[in-house]
Amino acid sequence: MTEVFDRRTVLKMAGSLAAIAALPAQRALAAGTSINYWHHFTSQSEFAGLAAVMKAFAAANPDIQVTQENIPNPEFMTKVTAAVMAKSVPDTTMIAAERVADLTAMNALIDITDRVSAWPPKPDFPDDCWKGITVDGKIYGVPSFTFVDWMYYRKDWFDAAGIKPPTTFAEFRDAAIKLSDPAKNRYGFSMRGGAGGGNLIINVMEAFGAPLMHDDGSISLDRDKAIEAIKWYSGLFTTDKAVPPSAPSDGFQQIMQAFMTGQTAMLWHHTGSLNDISAKLKQGVEFGTVPIPAGPAAHVARVSYAYNGLMKTDHEDAAFKWVTYWGSADAAVALLQATGYFPASRKVAQDERITGNPIYEAAIETLGFGRLPPSFPGLAGWTDNVALPAFQSVLIGHSSVEDAVDQMIAGLDAAK
Amino acid sequence: MDDAAFSRRKFSVGGPPAGWSRWNPARWLGELSETRYWMYLLLVPSLVLILGIVLYPTLYGVELSFQIMRLNRPGGNHFAGWSQYTRMWSDPVFWLSLRNTAIWVTATTIIEFTIGLVAALALNRNLPGTRIFSVLILIPYFLPNVVAGNIWALLLDFRVGVLNDILVRLHLLGAYKAWFADPNTAMPAVIVIEAWHGFPFFALLLLAGLKGIPADLYRAATIDGAGRFAQLRLITLPMMRTIIAAAVILRVIGLVNSPDLLLILTQGGPGRATQVLSLYAFQTAYKDFNFGYAGALSVVMFVLLMVFAWAYVRFSRVNEE
Numbered sequence: 090m091t092e093v094f095d096r097r098t099v100l101k102m103a104g105s106l107a108a109i110a111a112l113p114a115q116r117a118l119a120a121g122t123s124i125n126y127w128h129h130f131t132s133q134s135e136f137a138g139l140a141a142v143m144k145a146f147a148a149a150n151p152d153i154q155v156t157q158e159n160i161p162n163p164e165f166m167t168k169v170t171a172a173v174m175a176k177s178v179p180d181t182t183m184i185a186a187e188r189v190a191d192l193t194a195m196n197a198l199i200d201i202t203d204r205v206s207a208w209p210p211k212p213d214f215p216d217d218c219w220k221g222i223t224v225d226g227k228i229y230g231v232p233s234f235t236f237v238d239w240m241y242y243r244k245d246w247f248d249a250a251g252i253k254p255p256t257t258f259a260e261f262r263d264a265a266i267k268l269s270d271p272a273k274n275r276y277g278f279s280m281r282g283g284a285g286g287g288n289l290i291i292n293v294m295e296a297f298g299a300p301l302m303h304d305d306g307s308i309s310l311d312r313d314k315a316i317e318a319i320k321w322y323s324g325l326f327t328t329d330k331a332v333p334p335s336a337p338s339d340g341f342q343q344i345m346q347a348f349m350t351g352q353t354a355m356l357w358h359h360t361g362s363l364n365d366i367s368a369k370l371k372q373g374v375e376f377g378t379v380p381i382p383a384g385p386a387a388h389v390a391r392v393s394y395a396y397n398g399l400m401k402t403d404h405e406d407a408a409f410k411w412v413t414y415w416g417s418a419d420a421a422v423a424l425l426q427a428t429g430y431f432p433a434s435r436k437v438a439q440d441e442r443i444t445g446n447p448i449y450e451a452a453i454e455t456l457g458f459g460r461l462p463p464s465f466p467g468l469a470g471w472t473d474n475v476a477l478p479a480f481q482s483v484l485i486g487h488s489s490v491e492d493a494v495d496q497m498i499a500g501l502d503a504a505k
Numbered sequence: 506m507d508d509a510a511f512s513r514r515k516f517s518v519g520g521p522p523a524g525w526s527r528w529n530p531a532r533w534l535g536e537l538s539e540t541r542y543w544m545y546l547l548l549v550p551s552l553v554l555i556l557g558i559v560l561y562p563t564l565y566g567v568e569l570s571f572q573i574m575r576l577n578r579p580g581g582n583h584f585a586g587w588s589q590y591t592r593m594w595s596d597p598v599f600w601l602s603l604r605n606t607a608i609w610v611t612a613t614t615i616i617e618f619t620i621g622l623v624a625a626l627a628l629n630r631n632l633p634g635t636r637i638f639s640v641l642i643l644i645p646y647f648l649p650n651v652v653a654g655n656i657w658a659l660l661l662d663f664r665v666g667v668l669n670d671i672l673v674r675l676h677l678l679g680a681y682k683a684w685f686a687d688p689n690t691a692m693p694a695v696i697v698i699e700a701w702h703g704f705p706f707f708a709l710l711l712l713a714g715l716k717g718i719p720a721d722l723y724r725a726a727t728i729d730g731a732g733r734f735a736q737l738r739l740i741t742l743p744m745m746r747t748i749i750a751a752a753v754i755l756r757v758i759g760l761v762n763s764p765d766l767l768l769i770l771t772q773g774g775p776g777r778a779t780q781v782l783s784l785y786a787f788q789t790a791y792k793d794f795n796f797g798y799a800g801a802l803s804v805v806m807f808v809l810l811m812v813f814a815w816a817y818v819r820f821s822r823v824n825e826e
Binding site for chain 1: 773791
């Protein structure tokens with residue numbers, strides 16, 4: 090029998106379907122809770138570390154499924170901003186310390202002060218750790234691991250040249266010049282003048298006595314000291330020729346590649362690169378690690394924390410379990426073994442697998458004097474859109490150091 | 506059942522409705538579906554969709570440009586009048602970006618058009634292998650910008666770039682060149698890459714245009730003694746005027762609005778050597794979180810594109826037959 094569908098029948102069917110669709114969604118409680126997690130891990134070792142943490146979490150919490158989504162670091166804030174505007178944020182996210190101010194200012198993070206206060210391991214984390222994720226007395230995340238800045242150096246090159254790893258900026262510059270031989274495509278230093286290089290400019294200026302943020306919370310830049318800093322830092326490229334010619338466009342991948350392929354002798358980065366570099370060069374023979382050299386006015390090496398936070402409250406209990414799991418010994422050691430990232434918990438950092446390994450000596454020393462990076466709303470934009478292009482302009486000869494610093498100061502006034 | 510009876514069964518509305526059935530929405534809708542207003546009603550969803558996805562965002566963008574709106578200053582949003590536009594007037598980065606945009610779009614469009622025209626003329630000759638080449642030639646255009654950008658970033662890499670290696674082996678370069686770190690080569694390099702990526706667009710459209718030109722015209726011209734270049738100048742290009750105008754306008758719009766490749770390859774650097782307006786607007790919105798100023802920059806781009814399209818159509822006399 091052939092059924093005849095007239096327009097009324099079709100309309101009735103459409104109405105019925107719409108009514109069914111409008112019924113409240115039935116959640117399959119038996120399937121457990123699913124949460125998603127945004128992060129900006131980049132290297133293979135970082136992905137291996139994340140996979141290890143997720144595996145351990147799944148074993149400990151079989152009723153919670155975590156879906157991870159990787160967003161490249163340069164696009165991370167773009168994606169988060171768009172998600173906030175569109176109200177389509179994930180359950181949880183990784184939070185770099187320097188982004189805390191912007192993220193909280195745009196109301197992207199959930200206040201979890203009460204939950205954190207009731208979390209038993211809280212006292213195991215240093216005060217600085219909580220300071221970095223606290224805004225106006227409210228805590229917006231849980232520390233996951235620590236970025237400890239240090240310097241990688243080619244031990245074999247230094248030994249061959251008969252020089253010791255530098256401890257000051259003056260020694261650093263001398264070593265960089267001595268180890269450079271452009272004819273052989275060898276340079277003293279992997280300068281990050283491209284994407285992500287802005288934070289190093291801030292560090293160098295602070296090491297010369299021109300910090301962006303002051304003890305009273307004010308934000309400004311000492312012009313004379315900043316000029317001195319930029320002259321010294323850009324001079325490594327413009328006059329000393331101790332840096333590869335590609336420096337004005339070199340980002341993370343390029344500086345790592347330059348160091349690992351034997352083009353450069355020194356590299357400033359954090360402990361998170363240790364495993365990738367160890368895969369190419371032999372620890373203690375071909376390369377070693379030392380603290381970042383001290384500047385003329387301050388010894389600046391960043392000890393900053395990565396955090397995980399909640400962006401919505403749909404599955405708050407499960408999401409909080411996930412973000413706090415990163416602070417557990419199991420997760421922290423799994424991540425350390427895969428990547429070299431230091432645990433954020435003081436208690437976990439005393440693990441013998443860390444204190445007994447000589448390659449970590451420089452990082453442990455840095456933990457003693459390292460400082461938090463500055464953080465205020467507008468800093469990320471100023472760093473990428475003002476400071477870095479101004480510095481690059483000096484490198485390529487489009488601008489004098491004085492003009493570049495003046496641009497930075499004007500940009501800082503506008504960003505505040 | 507005969508046709509008339511079938512029609513009655515399907516479409517007859519029966520006698521006058523009584524009680525609830527008179528106000529039954531399904532019945533009311535059914536009756537409406539049998540009137541001439543039904544077709545207008547069916548257009549409403551499309552109209553709403555178009556208004557929602559085209560008109561609303563455009564007007565919202567214009568509205569944003571008259572606001573102070575910084576996402577990381579939630580309390581400070583307010584109406585700002587023309588202040589974003591007056592700020593732009595004295596913003597050196599805006600003027601530099603405008604200049605770079607003009608260079609980037611003009612050079613890229615000319616190169617893409619030239620290569621696209623040559624490719625289309627070659628493919629139109631129906632030589633052996635034309636079919637396979639007509640597919641191969643489209644490959645760059647199929648690649649997403651992100652993939653194309655990263656491929657070329659590797660090819661031109663200062664340390665491991667294959668092209669650097671080839672050029673050194675051919676003694677065209679003394680040493681590997683850091684193409685994106687030198688302000689003299691950064692813009693030309695990204696223009697060449699964009700041209701490689703975008704020329705198939707012109708090739709495809711121009712080939713379609715060439716297929717539509719009657720062969721009789723060429724035969725007549727040959728009899729009259731016109732050579733290939735004369736035929737190109739006097740027949741091919743004039744006959745394709747409309748399609749060329751459409752292709753150029755579409756491509757210029759695409760280039761002005763899309764900072765993808767520059768974002769991947771240079772991020773506007775070194776310094777601001779490859780900073781263009783779309784990239785500046787993007788960075789202002791998503792790094793400074795300054796949506797008001799980014800909105801103003803976008804409105805200026807919008808107006809410039811409208812003026813360009815109008816001027817191009819007018820001065821190319823594309824509407825004159």
